[in-house]
Amino acid sequence: TQTVSQSDAHVTVFEGDSVELRCNYSYGGSIYLSWYIQHHGHGLQFLLKYYSGNPVVQGVNGFEAEFSKSDSSFHLRKASVHWSDSAVYFCAVSASNNRIFFGDGTQLVVKP
Template identity: 95%
Template sequence: TQTVSQSDAHVTVFEGDSVELRCNYSYGGSIYLSWYIQHHGHGLQFLLKYYSGNPVVQGVNGFEAEFSKSDSSFHLRKASVHWSDSAVYFCAVSARTGKLTFGDGTVLTVKP
């Protein structure tokens, strides 16, 4: 079975700062990795995914994530955050069974 760990429950930054949200996974085989964002009172929105190839993948709204097999990680980054990036961010893994396993989420707060 696959597991996902998001070590930071809360991250607070100021507008214009860079941010990295961490995600580590465990699984022995090939997996898909993805990130989702959930604004308060809304459903999850797909940000980006990785399966193979270039380990740095670009997503919507300036987000990118980098896959590292050696570290079993898939961290999400943004160079300059905006107040509207305040949300809960979920990392997820899929072993191509159709099921996603979600992390517990990281609450990102962007202060003005």
């Protein structure tokens, strides 16, 4: 059974702070790992993904994520957050059968 775990339901930081949103997964096969962002009242938007190669992948708006096979993790980071980054962030695992599993999401609040 594939699982995606986002340990923090809520994260609050101040504008200009760095942030890391955590994601751990369990899956035995070959997978894609992705992060998505959801602003209130909208659908999800793709941020970045990892399949192979350099374990640090860059996404839009200064986001990056690092894959760790030993930790089964794919944490999302941003060096300096802006108030507009306030949203819910979802980690996702894509299996070879086209099924995509999502974590429960992390609500990021950026205070001015």
